[in-house]
Amino acid sequence: MSLTRLIYVSTITSEFSLGDIDKILESSYRRNSANNISGVLYFSTRYFMQYLEGDRADLEETYARIIQDRRHANCIVYELEPIEKREFEDWSLAYIPQSESLRSLNSRFMQSAQFNPYDIPQQNVFAFILELKAYLPRVYLEGLTC
Numbered sequence: 001m002s003l004t005r006l007i008y009v010s011t012i013t014s015e016f017s018l019g020d021i022d023k024i025l026e027s028s029y030r031r032n033s034a035n036n037i038s039g040v041l042y043f044s045t046r047y048f049m050q051y052l053e054g055d056r057a058d059l060e061e062t063y064a065r066i067i068q069d070r071r072h073a074n075c076i077v078y079e080l081e082p083i084e085k086r087e088f089e090d091w092s093l094a095y096i097p098q099s100e101s102l103r104s105l106n107s108r109f110m111q112s113a114q115f116n117p118y119d120i121p122q123q124n125v126f127a128f129i130l131e132l133k134a135y136l137p138r139v140y141l142e143g144l145t146c
């Protein structure tokens, strides 16, 4: 077992509609828990950023499947790195949609409140993911009060 993290970004295509999020999460929960993969999916504007952690071979197999998915394109890997410990061990795939409270995070990392993950310098991508993790409970609570 060589614990590894994978971070990539992608852009939605014309084959994607918002209703696909639930389908993506359903197959991701199922597949990731079977493969002992955990992580987070962030969706904002037209872009995805996904962080996955698990055994390297399982991650590579999963990523090979993900990039075949025609609902997104322009997948760019930012990181494929060995890690010592998991950051999202409780989540087969946490999901963070865009929200008002994340705008300030976007502008800190991207010079604008508009999320464009292709603009984040590679060395800051993992820090961005850790910031997202800190937002997780707050985003979920906001969701409950809506």
Ligand SMILES: Cc1cc2nc3c(=O)[nH]c(=O)nc-3n(C[C@H](O)[C@H](O)[C@H](O)COP(=O)(O)O)c2cc1C
Pocket (backbone or CB within 6 Å): 010, 024, 027, 028, 029, 031, 032, 041, 048, 050, 052, 062, 065, 066, 067, 068, 069, 071, 072, 093
């Ligand atoms: C942005 C995005 C993220 C995805 N993340 C995962 C993931 O973490 N794990 C996974 O197994 N599939 C993920 N998928 C779905 C796969 O592309 C594919 O649809 C799915 O694995 C097919 O599984 P199924 O045939 O068992 O439903 C993702 C797809 C998209 C568009």
